[in-house]
Amino acid sequence: MQNQMLLRQEAINAAKNSDWPKAILINQEIIQYYGNDLEAMNRLGLAFLKNKQEDEARKTFKNVLELDKSNIIANKHLEKIKNKEASADIIFDQNNDFIEEPGKSKIVTLHRLTGKDQLKKLKVGQVCFLQLKNRYISIIDEDNKHVGALPEDISFRLSKLISNGNEYRCVIYKVSDKQCLVQIKETLRSKKNEQIVSFPSKVQSNLVLPDDFIFDEDIPFEVIGEEEEEEDLDLAMEKINKKDV
DSSP states (O other): OOOHHHHHHHHHHHHHTTOHHHHHHHHHHHHHHHOOOHHHHHHHHHHHHHTTOHHHHHHHHHHHHHHOTTOHHHHHHHHHHHTTOOOOOBOOOTTOOOOOOTBTEEEEEOBSOOOHHHHHHOOBTOEEEEEEOSSSEEEEOTTSOEEEEOOHHHHHHHHHHHHTTOEEEEEEEEEOSSOEEEEEEEEEOOGGGTTOOSBOOGGGTTOOOOTTOOOOTTSOTTOOOSHHHHHHHHHHHHHHHHHHO
């Protein structure tokens, strides 16, 4: 019996290579020897689905929901099976739990999308990267190809947090030929930003940015899309203006 992590990597590689019979066998082995591994069960369900074994796929995803009724991946695939929709490949990663942590992660709909052909190549769970532009943040894939752009209000906030030391992880959450959603998760909060949440809720809207949270001239102050961030940043700008007087 192989080490669980080695088996996991073999299962992922089999899926990447679209070797679905092999993926089925490896994931079944993981479950047999290591119990109800939800990640392996979801991989198994997808492998069954891709191998045209729809009944087995449905049964597997339902087993996942018996253990975790809110499991996003299982629910999504069961819905696709019910609606007879084609299921896109998923890159499974232990960090891709898609659990939203208040203030630390957010599901975002991208603007300025790439073309349909490029969107069709993207996979749920695929890691992407944030690239700071002059007036917005572009999301690019591992080949440095543009996927889409963050809304300007989120670009505005994250640009400053990144320039002050924060780090973020971005993965594809949902994709079709007409839209693309990503999950952005804060992975490192710098000392300079230690009192600033990345994604403030309305409850947190009275948070005041510190005096040394200085804005670059190339970031558009006027582009604010959410009420809570507008109040937040107006307060910060008042403090900056007083400091300049």
